[in-house]
Amino acid sequence: xxxxxxxxxxxxxxxxxxxxxxxxxxxxxxxxxxxxxxxxxxxxxxxxxxxxxxxxxxxxxxxxxxxxxxxxxxxxxxxxxxxxxxxxxxxxxxxxxxxxxxxxxxxxxxxxxxxxxxxxxxxxxxxxxxxxxxxxxxxxxxxxxxxxxxxxxxxxxxxxxxxxxxxxxxxxxxxxxxxxxxxxxxxxxxx
Amino acid sequence: xxxxxxxxxxxxxxxxxxxxxxxxxxxxxxxxxxxxxxxxxxxxxxxxxxxxxxxxxxxxxxxxxxxxxxxxxxxxxxxxxxxxxxxxxxxxxxxxxxxxxxxxxxxxxxxxxxxxxxxxxxxxxxxxxxxxxxxxxxxxxxxxxxxxxxxxxxxxxxxxxxxxxxxxxxxxxxxxxxxxxxxxxxxxxxxxxxxxxxxxxxxxxxxxxxxxxxxxxxxxxxxxxxxxxxxxxxxxxxxxxxxxxxxxxxxxxxxxxxxxxxxxxxxxxxxxxxxxxxxxxxxxxxxxxxxxxxxxxxxxxxxxxxxxxxxxxxxxxxxxxxxxxxxxxxxxxxxxxxxxxxxxxxxxxxxxxxxxxxxxxxxxxxxx
Numbered sequence: 001x002x003x004x005x006x007x008x009x010x011x012x013x014x015x016x017x018x019x020x021x022x023x024x025x026x027x028x029x030x031x032x033x034x035x036x037x038x039x040x041x042x043x044x045x046x047x048x049x050x051x052x053x054x055x056x057x058x059x060x061x062x063x064x065x066x067x068x069x070x071x072x073x074x075x076x077x078x079x080x081x082x083x084x085x086x087x088x089x090x091x092x093x094x095x096x097x098x099x100x101x102x103x104x105x106x107x108x109x110x111x112x113x114x115x116x117x118x119x120x121x122x123x124x125x126x127x128x129x130x131x132x133x134x135x136x137x138x139x140x141x142x143x144x145x146x147x148x149x150x151x152x153x154x155x156x157x158x159x160x161x162x163x164x165x166x167x168x169x170x171x172x173x174x175x176x177x178x179x180x181x182x183x184x185x186x187x188x189x190x191x
Numbered sequence: 192x193x194x195x196x197x198x199x200x201x202x203x204x205x206x207x208x209x210x211x212x213x214x215x216x217x218x219x220x221x222x223x224x225x226x227x228x229x230x231x232x233x234x235x236x237x238x239x240x241x242x243x244x245x246x247x248x249x250x251x252x253x254x255x256x257x258x259x260x261x262x263x264x265x266x267x268x269x270x271x272x273x274x275x276x277x278x279x280x281x282x283x284x285x286x287x288x289x290x291x292x293x294x295x296x297x298x299x300x301x302x303x304x305x306x307x308x309x310x311x312x313x314x315x316x317x318x319x320x321x322x323x324x325x326x327x328x329x330x331x332x333x334x335x336x337x338x339x340x341x342x343x344x345x346x347x348x349x350x351x352x353x354x355x356x357x358x359x360x361x362x363x364x365x366x367x368x369x370x371x372x373x374x375x376x377x378x379x380x381x382x383x384x385x386x387x388x389x390x391x392x393x394x395x396x397x398x399x400x401x402x403x404x405x406x407x408x409x410x411x412x413x414x415x416x417x418x419x420x421x422x423x424x425x426x427x428x429x430x431x432x433x434x435x436x437x438x439x440x441x442x443x444x445x446x447x448x449x450x451x452x453x454x455x456x457x458x459x460x461x462x463x464x465x466x467x468x469x470x471x472x473x474x475x476x477x478x479x480x481x482x483x484x485x486x487x488x489x490x491x492x493x494x495x496x497x498x499x500x501x502x503x504x505x506x507x508x509x510x511x512x513x514x515x516x517x518x519x520x521x522x523x524x525x526x527x528x529x530x531x532x533x534x535x536x537x538x539x540x541x542x543x544x545x546x547x548x549x550x551x552x553x554x555x556x557x558x559x
Contacts (some may be wrong), residue, residue, distance in 0.1 A: 032248035052195035109228040143240035
């Protein structure tokens with residue numbers, strides 16, 4: 001029988017160290033990777049991850065139910081936006097997203113099958129770096145943090161439809177980049 | 192199920208393996224290679240992201256985060272403990288809540304008022320040794336503006352420097368002596384020699400007053416420090432006033448400074464007013480007379496170069512408007528030979544001014 005994160009949280013806030021450890025085991029890696037992929041700075045990612053866990057425990061009484069994952073990633077997202085603003089970053093998450101053309105799958109099945117897991121990870125990493133901040137954050141929240149679309153809408157404080165549009169637009173950009181890179185790999189490997 | 196529907200579903204479903212097993216999806220995937228490729232791509236992508244997410248964070252981060260819980264809990268316990276043991280202190284703090292701030296505010300405000308009152312009060316201790324005079328330093332006068340400087344330069348008075356022997360004499364005044372003769376005025380500004388007698392007449396207590404062979408600066412303030420009650424007495428006759436109503440050098444006084452010696456002598460015969468405190472100098476009466484006199488003197492005075500220029504203008508028959516004369520323009524128009532142009536050129540910052548009084552022309556130098 002698996003214990004839900006919310007139940008673990010109840011124990012952790014009472015001082016159960018094991019529960020706290022499990023919560024870190026569940027969310028520590030994704031939160032760290034979320035910061036790392038968005039900032040490309042190992043130290044900052046570690047600091048921000050620590051800050052997220054410090055905040056959730058300091059404000060443990062503020063969590064009034066719902067999804068623990070959404071709560072944690074909302075804090076993480078707000079910290080990231082604060083950091084971007086502090087470092088003179090442009091205003092993130094604009095409402096008007098440019099339309100991205102939906103293209104058909106440009107890569108054959110055998111080419112995709114030939115891509116190994118490690119190669120795919122490297123390709124994703126390369127493409128994430130090339131994505132714009134809005135799309136990267138959205139993709140990371142959905143595919144790294146594992147948020148569902150309703151959870152994303154909650155974290156990003158936006159309507160469900162807008163969240164869906166954001167994910168679709170971000171995916172179209174990411175897919176186009178990945179396909180391009182896979183085609184290059186195909187030529188390189190002589191597939 | 193068509194390609195579009197399948198594509199949308201692929202993007203939304205959480206478990207792709209389960210989805211691909213559904214009859215509708217499986218039927219479509221059997222026939223559509225593009226959708227199969229899309230499904231494979233989606234699976235690879237999700238696996239790739241899962242692999243990234245599972246990458247471990249730095250080991251020291253885990254230790255730091257594990258410590259957060261213990262630290263926060265111990266802090267909370269300490270707070271609870273201190274609130275129980277220190278209940279009497281808390282009650283005291285509660286009873287004084289707001290009180291210290293009120294007291295501090297009242298004390299601060301009172302202190303501020305006291306400071307303001309002290310600063311506003313005149314100094315009651317006698318000035319034993321005025322530093323500038325005792326040390327023989329020159330009393331600095333605010334530098335006059337450009338025009339004033341020129342006018343001052345034109346005047347025929349002596350330099351602003353005090354006599355060194357007088358300075359040394361002044362420097363030799365002991366503080367004790369100064370204190371004893373506390374009713375004697377200290378002449379702080381540059382009183383001219385011919386003003387000394389006036390000063391002596393005005394203040395009978397001015398037996399120890401020093402004379403300064405300095406230029407009479409129009410508008411300069413001559414202060415008399417009566418250290419008995421420590422008030423500045425204005426020397427009204429010298430065109431000075433108290434600090435409270437110190438006037439700037441007026442135009443009339445400037446004209447006086449400009450006036451030639453004989454005119455100055457005439458103007459100096461104007462009887463000096465009595466020294467009084469807090470009263471402005473009676474310029475209203477004296478000024479028009481001075482201005483008129485200086486204007487008359489200026490009219491009497493003729494500049495040979497100006498006269499020459501006037502003659503040229505009159506002889507050439509050119510009808511120039513009243514105002515500054517542009518010599519270059521005159522030369523260009525052929526009214527002025529270049530040799531004369533060099534000679535007639537006014538000094539820097541000045542210009543030849545043409546004044547018309549009826550049919551008469553007058554050309555004189557005027558500062559631009």
